[in-house]
Amino acid sequence: MENKSHALAAGLFVVFVSALLVALAVWLTRDTRQLRSYELAGQVNLSGLQPQANVRYQGVPVGKVTGIRLDPQTRGQVLVRIAVDELAPISATTFATLAYQGVTGLAFIQLDDSVPADGT
The missing domain is CATH 1.20.5 (Single alpha-helices involved in coiled-coils or other helix-helix interfaces)
Known part of the structure; x- marks a missing residue:
């Protein structure tokens, strides 16, 4: 017993x-950050980009890719939904590009601003 x-x-x-x-x-x-959703659209090749990939603003991680799909209304257009931290300085001049990480080659969304850093 x-x-x-x-x-x-x-x-x-x-x-x-x-x-x-x-x-x-x-x-x-x-993840306790407050996130804001954005949808990116374009006729681009997104090879290597996966859901949950990083989103970076000028190299600083600010969010994640939440979805990738084809636009049902525009042939050849891809829609990428991202969730970005509310504190990230996203403005009307912010644009997105597809970037790849060094040796691993993992794809991520790079956000940059067309306004120079010095404000001129």
């Missing part, structure tokens, strides 16, 4: 530790 109680205690301990690890993983990977 004593062996069964030890086995039950060990089983409960394993279940408890597993639940703690899952809760810790969820807590560490949560």
Whole structure:
């Protein structure tokens, strides 16, 4: 009878530790930023771009790609939906390009502004 109680205690301990690890993983990977959605449209080749790819503003990570699809109303046009941090300085002059990361070649959306950094 004593062996069964030890086995039950060990089983409960394993279940408890597993639940703690899952809760810790969820807590560490949560994203609490307020995001604003934008939709990019264009007749471009998006090879290598995947949902959940990074969106960077002048090299700084500010969001993620949330969806990629073909435009049902315009032949050959691709629609890319991105979610960007509300604090990112997106303006009417901001434009997007497809960029690739160094050695890995992972594609991401690069946002830049056409206004020079010095404001002139």
